[in-house]
Amino acid sequence: MKNARIWFEKRDECKYISHLDLNRVMMRAIQKSKLPVWYTEGFNIHPYITFALPLSLGFVGVREPMDCRIEDDNFDFMTIPELLNPCLPNGIKVISANEPKYKAGDISSAEYKISLVSNYISNEELYSSFTELLKKDEILIEKKTKKGVKTVNLKEQILSFDISNSDKICLTLVLPCGSTNNVNPNLLIKAYENAMQNEVFAEIIRTDIFVEGGSRFE
Amino acid sequence: MIRKDVEKILLKVQKPGRYVGGELNAVVKDKQSVDVRFAFCFPDTYEIGMSHLGMKILYSLFNSYPYVWCERVFAPWLDMEEQMEKNNIPLYALESGDELSEFDFIGFTLQYELSYTNVLHMLKMSDIPLLSKDRKDLFNIVVAGGPCCCNPEPLADFVDVFFLGDGEEVDMEVIDLYRECKKNGDSKEEFLKKASKIEGVYVPSLYDVSYNDDGTVKEIKPIGDAPKKISKRVIMDMDNSYYPKDFVVSNVEIVFDRAVGEIFRGCIRGCRFCQAGFLYRPVREKSVDCINEQCHTLCKNTGYDEVSLNSLSSSDYSQIVPLLEKMSKWANEENVSLSLPSLRVDGFSDDILNKIKTVRKSGLTFAPEAGTQRLRDVINKNVYEDELLSTCKVAFEGGYSAVKLYFMIGLPTETYDDVKGIADLGKSVVDTYYSCDNRQKGKSVRVTLSASSFVPKPFTPFQWEAQDTREELEKKQRHIKESLASKKLVYNYHDADTSFLEAVFARGDRKLCKVLLKAAEYGMHFDSWSDCFSLEKWLKVFEECGVAPEFYANRKRDFAEVLPWDHLDYSISKEFLVNECKKAYENKTTENCREKCANCGANKYGGGVCFEKRKNMV
CATH class of the missing domain: 3.30.70.580 (Pseudouridine synthase I, catalytic domain, N-terminal subdomain)
Structure with missing residues (x-):
């Protein structure tokens, strides 16, 4: 076996x-x-x-x-x-x-590629307002956990990010994940929607999974 | 294929996997290369519709013809429907994403009366004119099949063609006729006239119904040369009848998430309340080899690890033990479990139990239907209390500790003693558990008593009966509750309000068409779901239409009355039904088809159980 x-x-x-x-x-x-x-x-x-x-x-x-x-x-x-x-x-x-090669428990982060579209504002506006949000020291959002609702600062959780505007807005994020700390990229989308008071349509792709130290989970 | 506009809303609804298609074994064809596109609509949610065997058979059958493309359509649940409305998305078929109005046929299966509003609602969601007469072209032909077609009159104004009986042959004949008429450039009227000549086809627009002053039907008259009587279609050779080699395997969990083998059609029993027991006569069995082969193929092609052997009463299959023996050989090897629904109290043996001993030994369900022997005789259930108790004993000793018992209240001739009998019978089952020496130690027993309300149905010996009023039914429900004598008894009952509406539509006539139309106008639908059903709203609709629902539900009919479905022939003679009804009043039972022919009329097909050799015959 x-x-x-x-x-x-x-x-x-x-x-x-x-x-x-x-x-x-x-x-x-x-x-x-x-x-x-x-x-x-x-x-x-x-x-x-x-x-x-x-x-x-x-x-x-x-x-x-x-x-x-x-x-x-x-x-x-x-x-x-x-x-x-x-x-x-x-x-x-x-x-x-x-x-x-690794155990499931070794997983510590994952990379997401997110394309963003808005029905209400132009790509330019979407790009600049999202970039603005990402520059902030604090991005607060309420997160539902088993113990109840708590407020977390997403900015501290984002391991790396990149945002580009070619023909569409593309956001690349690395976020912690695994059994101890898991951050869903939807939280960031929601934080943006809360801040801007309008809806964005996000297509989220999980592109890769990493272990502690940044090696690829294999 | 997922429509672009649908993609935008999918993450806003629950279980979006229901609305995207793309399942294993779903059939996708090139729409340019087919002549006939058929939208098979199930007027309920995906999870329910996808569990329905008839739809699976016909879907695969239609698609086995290269010139037909059959797709699936289900009623979207309320959250999805709201989003679709908000975003101007019409109801679409899962395979192509095309809206219903692009289909040649829009076919509904009518499994229960409370889905009628969904039929209209689904047409509305695709902007298809509801009334048959407003759809003038030979296109968007609305057809319907299924058990409720035995009295389709409440839907007569909406549906162009009803299919009576088994659909495998007649449906294809009508599709072929359409294809031919289309090539000839025939009108819809010409097509309908030709269709009405096919056995098993009922075209309601070719019949005039007149009424007496008291509101009852006076006469049902064919227009032109439409047949006077419309007979159901019956497949006699079950082994050679079409059966799918694969099912569309849903990605999301559905109600019956398993492979299904059909072992026979019909039922030998003739319980007097049971419509299916009469509609599907005569009993026609498949052979052991045929069932075994079909089930094995299905498991191989779907990946299901469970196969259920379906019929109206599976333990009545004449070869049940050899079948289970044969099937368990490969089933054990391939980690497939067998399940046997619809077991009768008297058909439950150790032999069967051992073969279907799957994992979840959670519960067993039996349906004694009535609480006392007298009433069980009235309904011809032919099940005795000691049989039930000894069956329960076998089950308890085999490790089961929960039994569910189904009953009906409001049956003809029922007294309050009969009603109390339900609680008493439950108590006897509890006592049986504690008298079993071999029961599972340290485990408590749970006996669930479930009471639904009797709904008189066409083509049964009780088709003339009045349904108990809602007040009476509720009183009887309370009476059971007050009679419960053990804490191990769990009692639940069916809402009497929905049974009332069911009774109205089951035996309704064409005057109900305007009621349904009004209900559709008000956006009423999903009446079989408590989320949506409101009797109050319905009573308002009836009042606005000047129709008294009690006339249909609570009125006792005379044997001589012309019934709205008298022009439909399901091979069961009225004389037989009258006779059965009279026997019921005398607490007399009738032998089952294997014991003695009761002369119902179904022997005219020249096969099935009617011509089986009986054991007591030499």
């Missing part, structure tokens, strides 16, 4: 399914593909799969990890995409698989 980390994209139609639904979609795909994944041996037998870092509903993910165990030690990881892809719906595509 060996561990496998399967990398996949989640976009288009599948951008709109929840993490729980994704879990079911993947289990069915594995069942249909007959990939020799280890099944749990409890009362409710199912393929044993875990996701290192769940993706919010509505986000595109281009390099999402799913972990499982392959029963056959000699199994060729290269065949996993061709086995699983015909069993998956539009919007989920398996890219590659490898033996995990």
Whole structure:
């Protein structure tokens, strides 16, 4: 038995399914593909799969990890995409698989690319007002946690950012994530909307995941 | 395909995965290369519609023809609907994203009366004229099938064509006729006239209905040479009838998220309240090999790890144990679990229990329907208290600790003793649990008593009965509550108000069309959801239309009265139904189809259970 980390994209139609639904979609795909994944041996037998870092509903993910165990030690990881892809719906595509280098708990940050559109103001205005917000020392937003609502300063949480205005506004953000501290990029969008009192349409893509020290999660 | 305008609103609604399509096995064709586009509409939410077997069969069947493209349409939930309205987005089909008004056929499946307003609402959401007569071209043909078509009169002004009975053959015949008429440049009228000649097709606009002074139907007269009686279509050879090799597998969780095998159509029992038990006669079984093969293929093509064996009463399948044996061979190997819904109290054996022993041993459901033997005899349920208790004993000893029992209140001839019998029966089940030596130790039992209200339905022996008034039903509901004698009993009941509305539309006539039209004007819909249903609003609509709903729900009809569905023939003779009704009054039961033919009329198809060899025959 060996561990496998399967990398996949989640976009288009599948951008709109929840993490729980994704879990079911993947289990069915594995069942249909007959990939020799280890099944749990409890009362409710199912393929044993875990996701290192769940993706919010509505986000595109281009390099999402799913972990499982392959029963056959000699199994060729290269065949996993061709086995699983015909069993998956539009919007989920398996890219590659490898033996995990890091543990899920090592994850500490993720990179997001966000394109912004507004129905109310021009790209120029959107660009300058968003840049203005990012320059501030304090970006306060109320965050709902299990313990209740608390106010956090997003500015302290942003590990790096970049904003550009070519034909559309594109924001690149690196934010902490993982089991200890998780910051959803939507909070920043909401902070902007609160500050400007108008709505923006944000398309958020999670582009990469990193471990402590900045290496790529592999 | 996701429409650009829809993408903007998807993150503002709950479970947006319901509105985007793109599921595994969804069929996408090039619209330029097909002759007929069919929008298959389920007038309820995605999770419910996607669970419906009939839709899966017909979707795959239609799409198996290269010149037809069938797509799915569901009613968007309230939050989505609000967003669509705000952003001027019409109701669209999931595969292409095209709006309903671009389709040749707009087909609805009528599974329950309370979805009628959704039918109209869905048409409205795509700006399609509601009244059949306002859609003048041979295009946007509104058709409907399903059990409610046995009395489609309340929808007669809106729907162009109703399909009676099994849809597999008749639907395709009508699609082919349309294709031909389109090529010939025929008018809609010509198409409808030709369609009315096809067995199983009812074109309501080709019939005139006149009424007596007391509001009852006087006569239903065909116009021109439309057939006097319209017969349902029946598929007799179930093994060779079309069955899908795959299902569209939803990405979001749906109500019945599993593969489904159909094991037979019809029911041998003839419970007198049950419309399905008469509409789908005669019983036609599939062979073990056929079911086994179909289920296995479905599991392979969908990735589902559960397959459910569906029918009206699965334990009545003549080969149930051999079937389960055969299926468990591959099911165990492939980690697939088998489930068997619709089990009868008397059909529950250790043998079956062991095969369907899946994981979640949470609960079992049985439907004794009535609390006393006398009333169970009246409704011809043919289930005895000791059978129920011994079945429960088997279940408890097999590790179950929760049982759900379904009952109806308001049944014909019911007394308050019968009503109290429901609570008493529940108590006996609780006592049975504590008398089991092998029960799961340290676990308490839970017996849920669920009471719905009886709704008299067409083509049943009770089609002439008056429904209890809402006040009476509520009184009976309270009576059960007061009679509960154990804390292990959980009691819940169905809202009597919705049952009342259901009763009105189930046996309604064409005078209800204007009521539905008015309701649609007021934007009423999702009546089967408590979020939306308001009897108060409905009563107002009835009053404005000058229609008394009690006339339909609470009036006892005479056997001689012309019923609004008398021109429709479901192979069940009226004489038989009258006879069954009279037997009910005498507390007399009728043997099931396997024991003795009751002469209902369904043997005219020359097959099925009617021609099975009976065990007591040499």
